[in-house]
Every structure is written in structure tokens, then in C-alpha cells.
Amino acid sequence: MRLDIIANKKYLDVNKETGELYIVEKIDREYLCTTKSSTSCYLKLEAILENPLRIFNIEVEILDMNDNAPQFRRDAIHLDISEATPKGERFSLSNAVDPDVGSNSVKTYHLSESDYFNIEVQTGRDGSKLAELILTKALDREQQAVHNLILTAVDGGKPARSGTVSIIVHVLDTNDNAPTFNKANYDLKIMENSPIGSLVINLNATDLDEGSNSDITYSYSLYTSEKTQETFNLNPSTDGSKFAELILKKALDREQQAVHNLILTAVDGGKPARSGTASVIVHVLDTNDNAPTFNKANYDLKIMENSPIGSLVINLNATDLDEGSNSDITYSYSLYTSEKTQETFNLNPSTGEITVKGMLNYEDFRIYDMEVIATDKGANSLSGQCTIKILIEDMNDNHPEISIKSFQSPVNENTELDTVIAVVNKMPFKLRESSDNYYELVVSEPLDREKVPEYDITFTVTDRELLDVNDNVPQFPQSFYTIRVKENNAPGALLSSLSAFDPDLHENQYLVYFILEKEIANTSMSMLFSINPENGNLYALKTFDYEMEKEFLFHIEARDSGSPPLSSNVTVHIIIVDQNDNAPVIVSPWRAHGSVVEEKIPRSTDKGSLVAKVIALDTDSVHNSRITYQFLQVTDATLFSLDQYNGEIRTMRMFSYRDPRHQRLVVVAKDNGEPALSATVTIKLSTVETAVKAYSDMTEVPLEYDIFSDLNLYLVIGLGSVSFLLLITILVTIVLKCQKPKASKAAPPCRNSVISERNSTIADSTLVSNDAYWYSLFLAETRKGKLVVRQPVPKGSRYIVSSLPRGTGLTDTSDSAASTLQV
Template sequence: MTKTIGYRDWRWQALWWHHFFLLWSTINGQTRYSIPEELKQGSVVGNLAKDLGLGLSEIFDRKLRVASEAGKQYFSVDAGKGELVVNDRIDREALCGQSASCVLPLQVVVENPLQSHRIEVEIRDINDNSPRFLTQEINLKIPESVALGKRFPLESAEDPDVGSNSLKTYSLSKNEYFSLKFKDAKNGKTVPELVLEKPLDREKNALHQLVLTALDGGNPVTSGTCKIIIDVLDNNDNFPVFSEHEYKVSLKENSTKGTFVIKLTATDADEGLNGEVKYSFGSRTPDVVLSTFEINDRTGELILKGPLDYETSKSFLIDITAKDKGTPEMDGNCRVQLDVEDINDNAPEIVLTSKPSPARENAPSGTVVALISARDLDSGDNGKVTLQLSKRSPFTLKPSFSNNYELVTSGALDREKFSEYNVEITATDSGSPPLSSKKMIPVIVTDVNDNPPIFSQPSYNVYLKENGVAGSILYSVSASDLDFGENAKISYSILDSKVQDVSVSAYVYINSDNGSIYSMHSFDYEKLKVFQIQVQAKDQGSPSLSSNATVHVFILDQNDNAPAVIYPSSAALGSLSHQRMPRSAKAGHLVTKVTAVDADSGHNAWISYKLAEATDASLFTVNLYTGEVRTKRAVSEQDDSSQRLLIEVKDDGEPVQSATVTVSILMEDGLHEPILDLRQKATEPSKKNGRITLYLILSLASVSVLSVLTFLILAVKCIRSSRSSGSCCMSRSDCDDYKNPNRNLQIQLNTDGPIKYVEVLGGDMLSQSQSFRSCMSPMSEYSDFTLIKPSSTTDFKEVISVLDASLPDSTWTFESQQVSRDFPIVPFHTFLNCSAGSETHCSLGVIGCRGEIYSLPPPSPL
């Protein structure tokens, strides 16, 4: 709607209508209608005919009309319907202005009869007008040094609408320097004011353009705007200003000295010296920053001058100051946040959370022995750590919580194999390249008593000289226990057993602490040659464990027995042994044979013979080893018929033991030799063979008969003796065994008072040893053989080494020698004779029916 009347016309019309309404109200009653402004032409205001009580025909007949005194006909009557309708556009602001109430009076005239009716039409306001400023642009000039809070009044806007549709408020475009406040004027209007909220800086912004908006309260809201242009007046008040208040940069921690960090730039809007800028660190910059960085005061370049370490400082806050050269000096500040980028420069670390606990060797799998944790000072993947154990370790890692693990057993432990484990744990991070570290964790395995004591050997051979001092040490056995502590403390004891029907404790005792075995008395080789001791070693564990070992004690012979002459027997025939020989004897004639035995063994029983004294030393000689007395030359007529020989018999012991025998020889004419020396007969001239053969046949026949009778007697005696004494004669098979070249014989000469005997130990190497005793008594009418019970506890080789311990280089092994077919005599008594010298010789001797002594050819030296 457009205004068509001025402000004064509007006041005049309002006054006229006011007086008219007062006058009309005194004349007649009135009808009132209310309509909004700006209705369309033809809009119905009300049913005027009905309200006035007129019919439709009366409207036409009585000529109903509406008169308006406002000078413009805004309404008319529809004669056909009797309705009051809008005839022209109604602008409330043009009719009533800013009045709160706007009523338009109308006069209705009816003729025939003439009547006048008063009606009122209230025009209601609609928001059809926007607030409006008288000027569209406001120009202000403000110095940049103006104080904060300064107010600058602005032009008010106007709105023709009334009520809620009128002007309500103002708004200012968004800015950081100014705000809008209001001041009430005397005329009731509100005046907007511009308030300075932030200091102005012409160098930053010399011109500010704002928009002021006036808003009404209608629905919808309408508004009007006005542009405000502010010119900032300059002062010399500029500080150096950095392009940013805070800079963020990053740098790898392995950056080298001199690395460029950032270039800082500060500008000063002033000119001349006031605009020249120099850079420096802030006054409160810490020493760590000053030692790590430097800044070019002219260019503002920040340079690295010291090492970086992410693990020490992950970031730096560096305050930079830019100062101009004006007076007074002005400065500006900024901050540089430098973040250090981590690189994988720290190896992971394994930390023992708890001291490793000892693990029992019988600990079940899953036993916790240590708590460990892993850490890496790096970050991200560089700080992710994985742990790994050595493959052959009986332990494993069990995760508990973040980077914490339990070291637990994963297999059986054996302290005797490994008393301590150095568990190697490798920690590796996930960096590129990955770094790793290792840590050895000692785990001690504690002992349980699961190992019995073990002797250094299952059996011991102890060689003890006879006649030793009682209480002397025999041997020290030693046992070890793989366990530890009390479980490995060993005590020794001797298990009860019998030696010759006497408890072994009567012979020896043992030190329970060190295993030393002592004799209770001296031993006699001739009575006891070997016995066994069962030693037990027991630990002090719980329960205790034990093991046994056998100690074989072999009594070694000492030279405590002198040789005993068994032939010729001086005890039976007096102090002299009388022998006869023919004067016709030639050189080498066997006069007699001295036979002696020694109860000792080994070297102590090696016997040698020597002619100590003789009536004629040139006539006789004694074989050093066999004791054979032979003529050195042929007997002459001048030789005495009675010869006396003193023969000394010595053993090879230390000290030497000896005996002597005196042999008296009577030489007779015409005495025939009862037994011929085979070796001599073989070399005699063949012209005497016939007569000698006859003698041999006769002798062989007689001796054979005697031998058969002798063996029959021996067989009967052996059968009887075996039933009573357990001894037996040597059987035919035994003789066959002797003849077997694969049979090994060990011969030992012994004495038991006047009875002399030879022990023969023999047997195949793969079979059990056999022991035989050949008992001989030169004064008895027969010889017997006693079979000794085979040894079942002593190895044959050990027996050999024991019985001849003093002869380590000797071999008591004989292969049977076949008796020469030329040997004329079947022996009645048999014996072995061994002699000592540069070599050891043993020979099989025989004693004939009349006491004649012969020797078979000696075997190879022992």
C-alpha cells in the first residue's frame, strides 16, 4: 500500500471523524464492523440490510446508500444482497497513521421515509510495512587509538505499522571489533549505538564495513538495513606480528646437527625502523631448548644444534620473540611446538619383576619360577615387543597381562643333568629394522632324592700282603651320589656275610664316613687266600636310597716259608740221604734228584739248587733249576768210593729263604743202573741196543703191572674218600683235559706240614675254572689227587693275577707234553718242579717204584 495523504491531512481527517462519531452517536444507534486492511475489492464487510432491519426490496425502493465524509468512498452496498462490500483499497497507515486504533465511520441514508444510520468499520493493522532507515549508508571515522567501550550513536529506523508489527529491535553484522547497544530517546524511540569492543589497528584493517538491520515484530518478520562504513585513522602503534601465533613442526629424533627446522616471519605494519624486526628466543626459554636449538636473529630460521631423543623429550614448546627497532621498542611473540618423531633406536628391555624362584626337579609342568615384563622406550610399532625362549629349554612363557609374563616349567627337570638353567629370553620389537635384546635368567633346580649312591666300580679287587699289621687300611671304596646336600651324604657299612663260617665283621670293619676298610687282624695266605666283602652305601635322603658293591680281597703271599726238601727225605732216612752209583758211570750220569717245595707262591716259591759243598767238586754238578745231581765227568779208579754232597735249596723271595740237604753217594763196582737215562741211551753206540732193549722190555712190563695195581688202589681210595671228605681222585676225563692243548693250567706249589701238594687250576677260557689238588707224600705208598670245588666267585684271569701277582710277566699256561715213547718207566709218584732263574722253568717229575727220580723234557719257559 502506498501513502496518498500527508501527515497533516491525516491529522485533520482523524479530528473530523472524531467529532462526527460523537455527533452520530447522539442521534442514533450504531453498527460496528472490523476488517483487516488491504482487503480485496468486493470483499464483504457485513450484511448491512439485515443489521439495519431492512428487506431486500427496501434497499432498492428506499434507495439505500452509504456516504463517506473522508473524501474517498471505500465501501458500497450490494443492492441485490444488501451487503456492505469493499469498494477500494484500504491502507490503515494512510488513514490512521501510528494511532493504535483505526475506525472508519460511515453514514447510511434511507429515503421514503428519510432515515440516517451510523456504522463503524474498524481497520485492523497487518504487517505490510518493513522498517526503513532514512539513509542507506552511515560513514564513521574512528582513530585506531580510541579507547575500548567508546559509543557511536546511529540513525534510527521507522516502521509505519503499529503494535506487534512495528519496529522491535536492531542487529549488527558479525565482527570482532564492535557490538550494538541501545539507548532510549525522549520521544520513546530506541536509538542504536555502536560500541568498540576491541582495539582498532589500521595496519591490520583500515576499513570496517558493517550492516545494521532493523527488525519488526510481525509474522513473518520484516526488516530494513543500513550500511555502516568505518574508516580507521592511523597511529604508530604497531607491533611485529607473526604469520601464526603457534607453529607446529615435527623432526625425527635422529636428525643431525644443523638440520633446518622452520623459518619464522614476523611483519610490522609500521615503516622505517619501526618496521624492522629481529628474532630471539623468549626470555623464559629453558636451558634444554637453548642447548638444542638456535635461531637466526635476522632471517628467523630455527636450526637444530643438539641431539634429539624421543624417549627424553617427545616435544618442545619454543617461545620466539620478534622486536622492532622503534622507540619505544615493540615486540611480538609466537610459539613453536616441535614434535619429535620416534625412530626405532631403542632395543626392547626384559625386566625381572621378581627374583627367580628355585624349582624342584620333580616340579610339575606349569610351575611358575619367575615373573618378567617387557618394555620398549620407543612408541607405536617400535615399542611392540614379542618374547621368545630358546628351543631346548624346558620352560615356556605364559602371558599374564599387558607386557607381563610368567616363566613356567614345560617339561621334566633333572638336577643331575642340569642343576641350573640359564634361560635365554630374546625380546624383539616390531620396528623396521627390528631391534632385539637377550637376557639370561638363572633358574636353580633344587634336589630331590631320586638317585642312589653309585660306587666307582661294581666290584673292587684288593690285594693284601699276608702277615700285615692288624688295624691297617685295606682299601677305600668310594661312592658318589648325583643328588645334592643331605641327599648326597653317604654312609658306608658292611653287609653281614660269612668267611670260613665266621662273620666278615670279625675280619674287617669300615669307616662309615669315608669308606675306608681296615683289617681286624693279620692274614695268613696259607690259610686264607681270598674272601669277599659286601659294602653298602646309603644316602641320608628321605626316603634313603642305597647300593652295594663287592670287594674281593686277595691275600698276597710273602716269603715266610723256607723251601722244604721232599726228596731225598732226610726226616725218614736220617740226616743223610744215601745214594748208590756204579763206578762205571760216565759224564752226565744221573745220580739222584733233589726235590723241594715251598709253601709260598709266585717268586717266593721259585726254587733253585746249588752245590754248596762236595767231597770232590769236580765230579758232581747240580742243575740249578731241576735239582738233578749228575756227574761232570766219568768216575775214575782214583775217586773215593764214598762221596758227600751238601746241596743248598733257595727260593726267590725277599728275603731269601733256604734249606740244605746232604747226599751221601756210595760208588760200587758192577752195579747195574735200574733206570736208564733215555737221552743218554739214545746216543750210545748201536752195538749195545739188543741187550738194553731186553732190559727195557722187562722193566716196562714190571712197572706196568705195578702201575695198574696202583691206579686200582687209588680209585678205590678216591671213592671212599669222596663219600667222607668230599675229595676225589682225578678222573680219566681230568687227565684228558690236561692233555687238551686248549686247556689252561695254573700250577701252585703248597705245603701243609709234611704233606706236599700241587694245586692245578685250569679250564677253558669260556668255561668255569676248575681247581685240582695233587697230594703227594714221598713216604707214602701211593699218591692221591683231590678235586677241589670249582671257584664260582672269582674270574679265572683274576685268580691267575692273584696267585701270581708277583709275576706279572709270567704265564702259567702249559700245553701237555706227550711222554716220549722211549721213556721206560711209568711213574709211581708225579710232581711239578719249578725253578727260578733268568727264566722260569717248570717240569713234570716222576718218582719211580724204587724212588728213582726222572724228569720229562721241560716245556717252553713261563
């Protein structure tokens, strides 16, 4: 019997004598069976048996062995993942291929250690193993832009084989970083004579993002005044860098504006864009560009000739608008002032006082002319001058002299009557007055030489002046003085000069000034103001505060030194002018501590819904207390809008699933002062899936934002009026029937009470009334699901507003302590 193989003799053959089947060549199962649809692989043979001739079909099963390692189709897997991708997001990976089957094929995958990624192994429909990459922690491109991972595929053979592939994750940038300046505040100094085009500072804002998200544009904020913007140019750098140059655009003048305040904004190119701000304060340093100036260019003065040496003639006061040594002034005579004048009058070089130095004599010298120069002490000193004319007034310090124009002597005894024998210029009695103030000595009786041979005539001349009578009262130029004084004034500052005039002479003309006593709030006027009794200069004795005292009204009396003295008075109205020395105070939304307010808002809120209302107070005057509102920071500028006048924050669109659950809004409230002052509040909004509800009475009803509609408002007013009248009637009845007042029961501790003065005013530019407080409190409390109850306090001028915790009836109690809001 002979056995022979007629097929696949490449791999197997048979011993024809013994019939043993043996392997001719190494068998590769993966080569013979290229598909993995079945785990079985067979090698088919046909054997022929002779004598008798028979044909047999033989199938030899080729069993798999783990002779192949898993392999990936690529050497590296590149993934682009945005840093805004939420954690838990999955990414499919290319699976590894193993030609082996069964337990020898790919069994599992392993990922190298990572804080941000993990994998999950899935089993496909055909039994293959697939790996998915899972994001376990939010990415931050600015911290790590590329993540390098190793994915290892392991089969189930014994021993196991493995293959690896590199996973390179590129983190894509999102605009999650706002530009930031090197400094939040820059304090600079510049000389006022700096030329136009001078570089003030190089500004550099950086943005940790990349691409267009890091492109920065510089601009002025709304808080930079137009005058300052006209003075400086903000130019981008010319070398392509992200710097900006602050360039001097207009000549500086320290005397007009010594400090320039700039608020600069850096905005990136992201969508939505983010911004950062920096404050730049530019101090203008003084140069000596102003000459001293006198109050008047020409002074005409009068001084009595009997003025003693050392008497004050005038106190010159030259002013210099510069500062420091540039405004220190020395006084001197010019070359045009004669030596006689300099010998007669002394000029103090430090104070500018001119005093009498030598004896004055009207009969010797009547007019003195001088020129005084005021020179500052600047590096390049400047000077100004004035001319002074001093008139010496005559005193009655000389006896009369008789001047005889003509004289006839001797006189004949037969001289006829009315014959002129002498002409003198002054005679006291019985002289006939002639022309030119001369008197004629005439013969008034017949002469007789035998009786009186000669006459010894003595002329006595006496001068006379008309004595003054105190018949004129002092007169003020005005009957009413209005003086405006800026608050925060320096004590001792001169307010005004209230000089009166008296046409009488000498002591009847000398005036003394008094403040007529008047008390305001137990404070005497003499404790607030002082008047120089000699010249009427009015001074302030204290620093005034507009917020504490806005005006004063009192009288000043001018009294002469006559006998009896005469006097008159004038009314003085002091008006304290407000300065912007109070910053706005945020009163709504209410913050118990700090400046952060947390609010919740339904995610289903419609477009245009009111989110919050910011109300700020400013105790300055109406002009300085006008408040405007602006976003300083906002998480998404496309989601919220802020009314700059009433502070209302509303939604610009509905929330989408892409919007973060937490929104951060920073609102700045700025007053209208110069410079402007501001306050900020941070509102953290959290979106919730269910709407907030409020409780009214004992029934839970949805809170509607139009609760103060016109119809409801009329109903509330009507019901409130009826209830108030009923309450008054009951109180009157109780008072009439009860002899002793009963102690009122204490308010139950179940409510958190907020007490506010009835007359307090909470205002913004459009709302100036108590309703602003109730409105803001209503919004704040009802956002938290509380009922706001407005109750009048009997016999008082205060309101109690109680807020009931959410989810309680009107009788529920709470252990929280009462809180007081002072406005």
C-alpha cells in the first residue's frame, strides 16, 4: 500500500512507506489565513492510496501562536483641542492592529501618566479593542501648549507583546486672558517747557493668548477728559511691537493744569474682545515762565507830612504763578528812583513794605515818584514793576506871615478919608478887602498930628479852618455782599475786603469794623470768621465742609470814632462752594461685607430682562454728584448691557449652552467732578435651571418683574391710603379710651429688618427719591426669593422694611440678627 500527497506539498508531505505526515517548510498562519473573520485556519490536503486506489481529503488546522506584536498605522497621532473644551470630552484614537487572533490579539491599551487625560477601552462589534481619549481636567494653553502622551497597545498572549504610538495634543487658544499693563498705576513727571512731540512714556500691555487674541489696540477710556486727550497722543509703536507711545501733542502750562489724569485701555483682537486698563498720572513740573505781577501797575498814595518814621505807606504784594523758588520774590528800587526818594522811604526787599525813613515836609517836597521791581529767584529770573506816586498832605504846622505889598509913610494929618496908606495881604479886622486876597488899610477917622503924631500898627494874622461835625454815617459800596468760598479752604484765608467810606474828617472819619454776633447751631460767628477792625478784611477761621455747612448769613457793622459815633451795617452772605471730595458709594446691590455680590438668574431669562440695578450715592453737590455707570470688566460683552445713567444691567440675548454658568461683572460708578472719583462693585451671576419665586402672604406665586406696573401701583396706593386712614382712626380711638399708654410689644425676631431714614435720598442721574431705595431693595431681596414688606413706624420718621426668608410663611421665625442699613 502506497500513500501520496497531491496538494500543498510545499508545507506538508507524507512518508509513502509508513504514511507519516511531516512538515516540509515553516508554516505562517497569518500568511495562509489573511482574514480574521474566523479564528480557525486549516491547510487542506488530498491523499491518494493505491491498491486499491482511493482519494482522501485531509484538513490540518494551523493553531495561532503569539508571534506578532500590536502595531499602529501611524507613528504619531496629532490632536487639536481648544482650551475651552470642557472636561469629560472624548476623542477617538486610531486602534492598534495585531495579525494574531483570539487571546493573542489586542487585549487592552495603556496611557502614559497625565494630569489632563485618561483613556477608556471599548470593545467593537467585531470584538476588536478601541481606545478613547478622555479630557479629565480643563486645559490652559498659557500653562502648557503641547501635551505629549504615549499610548501602548498590549495583546493577550503569553508572553504578551505590545506596540506604542505617540499622541501629540496641541492646545488651541481661546481669548481667556485680558491684556495687562506692566503697572496698574504710572506716576510720571514732565517739565512744562517740554517740546511738542516729546516721548512721555512707552506703554507695554501683554496678553498671554496668541494669534489675533493677543493683538492689542490702545485707546483712552471714557474717564479721560477731552482736554487731556487733546494734550497727549497715544500712538502704536512703529517697529511692529506691541508697545504704545504716549507723545506730547500740545504745549503744557502748569499754571493752567498741574496734573493730567489718563485712564488707558488695552483691547485685544479676540471675539469677544477683552480689555485691561491702567492709570497714568502726569505731573507737570514748573519752569520759571511767569514774571511777578503787582495788583496795580500804578499806585497813587497820600501821606500826612507829620507821619512818624517807620510808618507803613503801603504793603506791595506781587504774585508769581510759578511755584517753589520760581515764585520767591524780592523787591528793589529801579534806577529811575531818585536818591532823595530812597533816602526818604525804605523798601523791605522780602515783604515789599514801604515805610517812612526820613522826615517829611510838605513845604520842602510834596511829590515823590518811585519805581519798584519785583524779581523772582528762578534760574532765569523774571521781574515785573510798578510805579508809585506819593503825595505829601499839608499839616497846619507854620505861622502866618504878613506880606506888605506897598506902604506909604509918613502919613499926612490932612490925609483924606479912604486914602490907601498900605496894602497888606492879610489883616484880621477892619480892613477893606481888595482884589487878590489883599486888604487895604484905609483911614476911617480924621487924623490929627498934634494929638497922635504917629501910630504903631501891629497886624495879627490868624489862619482858620472849618471844624468838621460828625454828621455822616459810614457808607458801604454795597448793601449786600455775596462771597463764595471753596470748601476745604485753609484757615486764615482772606475772603474779601469790606471797606466803608465816611466823608467826614479826622476822628469822624476813622472807622472800626465789627461782626454782629449771631449764633448758628450754638456756634458764634466770631468763632467762624474774623474781620480786621481797621481795614475791614474778612477772614475764615476754620476749614469749611460743604457737606456739613452750605452757607452763612450775618451782618458787619462799620462805626466811626466821632462823638457820638455813627454806624451802619451790611449783610454778608457766605456761600460754601462744593469741591469733588467725596467718592460715590454703592448702595445697591447691597453688600454686607466687601464689594462682591453673588446673584442667581434663571438660564431661561429672556433678552432684555433686568439682571441687577446698580445705584450709587454721592454727597457732593448736584453737579459733582451726577453718577454714570460703566462696565470695568465683563465676562461676555455680548451678553449684558449697562445703562450708563440709571445703572440697569440687562441681558442682550438669551443664554446658550456654550455660555459659562458663572458670569463676573465689574461695574464702576463715576461722579461728574474734576477730577472724577469712582467706586466699583463686583457682581457674580450664577445661572440656574429653575426660576426664582417669591412668597406673598401665605400663597406662593411667581415673581413678576412688572409688579410695579401702573395698575398695580394704583391699587397699592389706594389700598395703602385706606389702610393708613383705618390705622389712624384705630389709634385715635385707643388714645381717647385708654388713660395710660400700654407698652408696645417688641417686634418679633423672625425678620431681618433694614431701617432707613424717611428723608434720606438715594439718587442717580434719573431717580432722586426714596423710591430708589425701595426699588433697589425690592430687586435685591426678591432675587433671593424674599418678600419685601414696607411698614410705617408709628410716631416716627423712619420706615422698617422686613425681608422674609424664602420658603417660609409670614409666621416663620429666623435666628438671624437684625441688620441696619445707614443711608
